[in-house]
Amino acid sequence: MRMKGAQVLVELLKKEGVECIFGYPGGAVLDIYDALFDTPEIRHILVRHEQGAAHAADGYARTTGKVGVCIATSGPGATNLVTGLATAYMDSIPIVALTGQVFTHLIGKDSFQEADTTGITMPITKHNFLVTNAEDLPHVIREAFYIASSGRPGPVLVDLPRDVQQKMIELVYPEKIKIPGYRPTYKGHAKQIKLAAEAIGEAKRPLLYVGGGVIASGASEVLFELATKADIPVVHTLMGKGAFPESHPLSLGMLGMHGTYWANKAVMRCDLLIAVGARFDDRVTGKLDTFAPHARIIHIDIDPAEIGKNVKPHIPIVGDARMVLAEIVKRLEPMTHPEWHEEIAQWKREYTPKYRESKKLLPHQVIERIYEKTKHLDTIVVTDVGQHQMWAAQKYPREKPRTWASSGGLGTMGYGLPASIGAQVGNPDKTVILISGDGSIFMKIQELVTAVNYCLPIKIFVMNNEFLGMVRQWQGCLYRGRYSCTRLVNPDIARVAQAFGAVGISVTTKDELDRAIDEALKTQDRPALVDCHIEEEENVLPFVPPGKSLDEMILE
């Protein structure tokens, strides 16, 4: 059947199983929007800024495991996607971004709303395409979804000139994909797997260090099997939150700059570190030379380039985390490490975080309250970036994969609100909780309109410390308290929410907080924002200052 390129595109999106798209129209995508007009099977969510579309697609992808799709027009629409693409790229999130482009004969002429979108996004996408020949469209769309979702996932951008969208072409669905240079390795090398199993068998103080790759590959169940069968404690990264149930006695919580005391101690003491789908980021390792000084290291990753990039492992294994772990588990006998657990228990006894007394709300109390009142629900927690993100990571435990969405690698303030829109659209029956900050929320506040428009009952908690708190903390610790430009003068955020048509509540005490949480949970037809006025100068602890070793934690 012959139809317009834009219609072919929409048919192919349906074939790929796309149920919803986040986007913003404009001149260079008119044909696509015209085709969507006749396509009730695909729900289009109109955001208020293209960056929001990319983050929403990202939040959708992280919480559903499907590919997120966003659309923007050429020029400014496409450039507005950039931060969202970079965020998804750093965290290996599968997104397909569709952008309009000027007519092919106008490319390179500085035409109206022309930008070199594929050039701009080259370093922040897994791959991108500029379709100059309409007949290539079916192949490109198929490849885009395949590349985004296979191997190490990531964002893929497809740039579509107007004439490509308009040309009449044959609707074909390419069954075969032929990309000669792209063959991800899923199966681990048998010899390496054997070595890993032996190393685990010999270790006295083994430790699992798990990252976002465990979630991407769906390896949580087999990870659980491995940890429990071989009695190995687990530390996770910010991206690995939810990969292993945090309530389980083997979970030591998050490691790294704001990790738990015992997680970091365990890293410094273990004799075998099993890194799974994690990439030894500087926020995790602290000073690299002193990271896990007594450990042999097994590194399992689907991306060969991650292996040896920061740390040279003794046993590298390239492959899919789920498949590799399954092979390792098969080769293991059940075992226990009571002495190792006793050492860990000792660290837990010797340090309990102390919080000062305050008339004001303390941030960890707020998160704990939110947790207490929502833990019986099926929840997804989304965060923005800053101190509140770390408090959420520390105080809101996660039990299952894909119930946590936070910008880890890029640390993008403004990620939270649009990502929670994507999460709620993709999970209409779950309770989506956004923990944001008074700085971050204003980076993408316009998306509150979107949440109201689509009646999304997101529970938004703003940890309002009237500061760019995380930066203030660094200024406090590392720049002798010279708080340069980090004090925020905010409007009444609850009233801002009300003006957008959301529920808005301002709280300063525990009782008010409790009532506000109840109110937010009751609200089912629109978002509810709770502006929590917290102690202004609270620091996130423990804190491993940049460049310091993990056992040089500042504890109070």
Next chain:
Amino acid sequence: MEHIIAVLVENKPRVLARVASLFARRGYNIESLAVGPTQDPSISRITLVVTGNEHVLEQITKQLYKLIEVIKVGDFANTPVVDRELALIKVRAPSNLRGEIAQTAEIFRARIVDVDEESLIVEVTGTPDKIDALEQLLRKYGIIEMTRTGRIALARGSQSL
């Protein structure tokens, strides 16, 4: 350490930009670069000369493989190769010195490929050292301009990348 890397890529627009952008953003040094078609019209060959230790070289190779359009990366660290560069050198050549210049060129198996009243163009191929040496000798006559290609290389023997 200097390494020669050969990269087989799909012959598509922007592939060279992807490779160059990768080197720029990861902070790898390119000493020389040459691109051209292969016996298969759908595949181009990029030859890079890079500097770095073994660790850097390994990362470069792995990062190159991450580019979707990169099909094969060959590193010639432990392989005997034939490697060549081409230079065209335009040198001042008054009639009384031509013989001398021609003789110098001869020693390097270089050819004179253009002549006019005042100048000659000398074409020379070889390893970078050889070209450097000839350039050095021609300097005293006055080099008007010169251009050199990037290095290209093939492994000796019958196997291919």
